[in-house]
Amino acid sequence: MNHIILELINLRKVFGGVVAVNALDLTVQKNTITSIIGPNGAGKTTVFNLITGSIRPTGGSIEFFGKQMQANHAYIAAGMGIARTFQNAQVFPDMTVLENIMVGRHLKSSSGLIRSSLIPPFFRREEKEIKTEAMKRLSFVGLDEHADKPAGSLPLGYQRMLEIARALAMEPKLLLLDEPASGLNTRETFAMGELIGRIKKMNITVMLVEHDMELVMDISDKVAVVNFGSRIAEGTPAEVQLNPDVIAAYLGE
Amino acid sequence: MGWKNYMGMLVLFLMVAAAPLIIRNDYYLGVLVFAALNCLACIGLCLLMGYAGQISLGHAAFIGIGAYASGYMTVRLGLSPWTAMAAGIFLSAGVALIVGIPALRLKGHYLAMATLGFGSILHIVAVAAIDITGGPGGLNNIPAISLFGIALNTDTRFFYFSWAIVLIGLYFGFNLIHSRVGRGLRALHGSEDAAGSLGINTASYKIQIFVLSSVYASISGSLYAYYINYIDPGPFSVMHSVLLVTMVAVGGLHKIWGAVFGAVLLTLLPEFLSSFSEYFQVIGIEYKPDYDTLIYGLILLIIMLFLPEGLFGGFGDAIHALQGKMKRLREARE
Ligand SMILES: Nc1ncnc2c1ncn2[C@@H]1O[C@H](COP(=O)(O)OP(=O)(O)OP(=O)(O)O)[C@@H](O)[C@H]1O
Numbered sequence: 355m356n357h358i359i360l361e362l363i364n365l366r367k368v369f370g371g372v373v374a375v376n377a378l379d380l381t382v383q384k385n386t387i388t389s390i391i392g393p394n395g396a397g398k399t400t401v402f403n404l405i406t407g408s409i410r411p412t413g414g415s416i417e418f419f420g421k422q423m424q425a426n427h428a429y430i431a432a433g434m435g436i437a438r439t440f441q442n443a444q445v446f447p448d449m450t451v452l453e454n455i456m457v458g459r460h461l462k463s464s465s466g467l468i469r470s471s472l473i474p475p476f477f478r479r480e481e482k483e484i485k486t487e488a489m490k491r492l493s494f495v496g497l498d499e500h501a502d503k504p505a506g507s508l509p510l511g512y513q514r515m516l517e518i519a520r521a522l523a524m525e526p527k528l529l530l531l532d533e534p535a536s537g538l539n540t541r542e543t544f545a546m547g548e549l550i551g552r553i554k555k556m557n558i559t560v561m562l563v564e565h566d567m568e569l570v571m572d573i574s575d576k577v578a579v580v581n582f583g584s585r586i587a588e589g590t591p592a593e594v595q596l597n598p599d600v601i602a603a604y605l606g607e
Numbered sequence: 608m609g610w611k612n613y614m615g616m617l618v619l620f621l622m623v624a625a626a627p628l629i630i631r632n633d634y635y636l637g638v639l640v641f642a643a644l645n646c647l648a649c650i651g652l653c654l655l656m657g658y659a660g661q662i663s664l665g666h667a668a669f670i671g672i673g674a675y676a677s678g679y680m681t682v683r684l685g686l687s688p689w690t691a692m693a694a695g696i697f698l699s700a701g702v703a704l705i706v707g708i709p710a711l712r713l714k715g716h717y718l719a720m721a722t723l724g725f726g727s728i729l730h731i732v733a734v735a736a737i738d739i740t741g742g743p744g745g746l747n748n749i750p751a752i753s754l755f756g757i758a759l760n761t762d763t764r765f766f767y768f769s770w771a772i773v774l775i776g777l778y779f780g781f782n783l784i785h786s787r788v789g790r791g792l793r794a795l796h797g798s799e800d801a802a803g804s805l806g807i808n809t810a811s812y813k814i815q816i817f818v819l820s821s822v823y824a825s826i827s828g829s830l831y832a833y834y835i836n837y838i839d840p841g842p843f844s845v846m847h848s849v850l851l852v853t854m855v856a857v858g859g860l861h862k863i864w865g866a867v868f869g870a871v872l873l874t875l876l877p878e879f880l881s882s883f884s885e886y887f888q889v890i891g892i893e894y895k896p897d898y899d900t901l902i903y904g905l906i907l908l909i910i911m912l913f914l915p916e917g918l919f920g921g922f923g924d925a926i927h928a929l930q931g932k933m934k935r936l937r938e939a940r941e
C-alpha cells in the first residue's frame with residue numbers, strides 16, 4: 355500500500371491544566387516532507403517531544419512502521435531511527451563542530467566504557483570510522499572549514515546546520531526539524547530549504563515545524579495545521595492555503 | 608587526536624623517574640606520595656565533574672572505603688594486600704551504584720546532595736563501628752604491598768609505585784575522553800536533551816562514570832593504607848571531599864592535566880605555609896595548621912569567582928590571548 359512510516363492516533367497530552375495536544379491524528383508517508391504549522395503555543399514542539407519519547411502521551415498512541423512505540427526515553431526513540439533538532443538549537447558548545455557530529459555516530463558504534471579506557475584512540479578502528487563518517491556529514495551541510503571551531507562560537511545559522519549534520523550522522527529513518535529557519539536571514543533560509551530538499555532525496559522522511567510560510571509551502575508534500583493542540587486542516591500546501599479555517603486561525607478571528 | 612596528552616604523560620614519566628635522584632629527602636618524597644594519591648582521586652573526580660558535569664561531595668568516603676577495605680581485610684582477615692585492594696574496588700563500585708542510581712536518574716545536581724549526605728554518614732560509621740574500623744583509634748599494622756616479590760616499604764619505592772599508578776590512571780582517563788564514551792559524556796554535559804536525542808542513555812552514562820571515579824578514589828585509599836600502614840577516620844571526612852573538589856577546580860574542571868596540577872599544588876601548599884609560619888610568628892601571629900582549611904576555602908572562592916577555567920585553564924587562556932595579540936601585532940606591522 356502507500357507507505358506510512360509514522361501514525362499519530364488520537365494523541366493527547368495534558369500539562370497540569372493545559373491541553374497541549376488534543377485528539378490529534380496524523381499520518382506521515384515515507385520519503386516525504388510533512389509539515390506541522392500553527393500559531394505559537396499550538397502544541398507543535400510537544401508533538402515532536404511525544405514522537406521522540408522525551409515525554410509520555412496522556413492518551414492515544416504513536417505507531418512507527420506499524421508498531422506501537424513504547425519509548426519512554428529519548429535515546430530509545432533514537433535507537434529506532436528517529437532523529438531531531440531543537441527549536442533553540444542545542445549544539446554541544448564546548449565541543450568542536452566535528453566532535454559534535456561524531457557524537458551523532460553514537461548508535462553506529464559500540465565500544466563501551468571498559469574498551470574505551472583500555473585502548474588508545476589511535477589504535478581503535480572504530481574511532482577512525484566515526485571520524486570519516488562525521489566528515490561526510492560535515493561536507494554535506496557545507497561546514498568543512500569550521501570543523502575545529504568550538505560549536506558554541508558559530509553563528510546561529512551554522513549551529514542549525516550543525517544540528518542537522520549531527521542528526522544525519524545517525525542515519526535516521528525519520529528526521530524531525532523544529533523551526534530550522536527561525537532566526538535565519540533570507541539567504542540562510544533559502545540554503546536551509548535547499549538542504550532539506552537534499553535530505554529528502556537521501557530517502558529520509560522529514561517532519562518540519564516552521565513559521566516561515568514561504569519555506570513550508572515551497573518544500574512540503576503535506577501540511578497539517580494545528581491550533582490549540584487540535585488539527586484544523588490537512589492537505590497539500592495549495593489546499594491548506596485556501597482553507598477558510600486556516601485563514602481564520604492565522605488572522606485570529 | 609589527543610597526541611599532546613600522551614606526550615605529556617611521557618614528560619611526567621621522565622619527571623617521576625628523575626625526582627628521587629634530585630630529591631634526596633624521604634620527607635619530601637613522602638609529600639609527593641600524598642600528591643600522587645590525591646592526583647589519582649582527582650583524575651577520577653575530574654572525569655565526573657569536568658566531563659560529565661556532575662559533582663561529588665563524598666569522594667573522601669570512597670577513599671575511606673578503599674582504605675578500610677584494605678586495612679580490615681589484611682589485618683583482620685589476613686588477605687593479601689592486592690586481594691584486599693580488589694575487594695575495596697568492588698565495594699566502592701557497589702556503593703557508588705547504590706548512591707548514584709537514584710541520584711543520577713534525575714536531571715540536575717542531586718548527586719552533590721546525595722554524596723554529601725553519604726560522605727557524612729560513612730564518616731560517622733567509621734568512627735562508631737569500632738569492631739570493624741577500630742573506631743577513632745583506627746587500624747594498626749597494615750602490611751606494605753609488594754610488587755614482584757619486592758615489599759614497597761620505603762619512601763622511594765612507594766613514590767615510584769604510586770606515580771606509576773597515577774600514570775596508568777591518566778592513560779585510562781585519556782583513552783576514555785578521546786572515545787565514543789568520552790564524547791558521550793561531554794555531550795550530556797553540554798545538553799542532556801540533545802545527547803538523549805542522539806541515542807545516548809544519559810542516566811546510564813552518568814552512573815558509569817560515577818562508578819569509575821569511585822574506583823579511582825578507592826585505589827587511592829588502598830594505597831594510602833599500604834603506605835602509612837595505619838588508618839583512622841580523620842582523613843576521610845567531608846572536609847577532604849571538599850578539598851578534592853577544590854583541587855580539581857583549581858586546575859580547571861575541563862582538563863585532566865588541570866586535576867593533576869591542582870592536586871600537586873594543593874598538596875604542597877601546606878608545606879609552604881608551614882615554612883612561612885615562622886615568618887608569621889615574627890609579626891606576632893601564630894599560624895595554626897587549622898588555618899589551612901580557611902586558605903583552601905579562600906582559594907576555592909577566588910577561583911570560582913575570577914578564574915572559572917581554573918589556574919591551569921587560566922594560564923592556557925592567557926597564553927592563547929598573548930599569542931593572538933602577538934600575531935595581530937606582527938600582521939599589523941607587515
Ligand atoms: N514541559 C511543559 N510543561 C508544561 N507546559 C508545557 C510544557 N511544554 C509545553 N507546554 C505548554 O504546552 C503548550 C504547547 O506548547 P508547544 O511548545 O508545544 O507549542 P509550539 O506549537 O511548539 O509553540 P511555538 O511555535 O511557540 O514553538 C503551551 O501552552 C506550553 O506552555
Ligand SMILES: [Mg+2]
Pocket residue numbers: 398399400441
Ligand atoms: Mg515550538
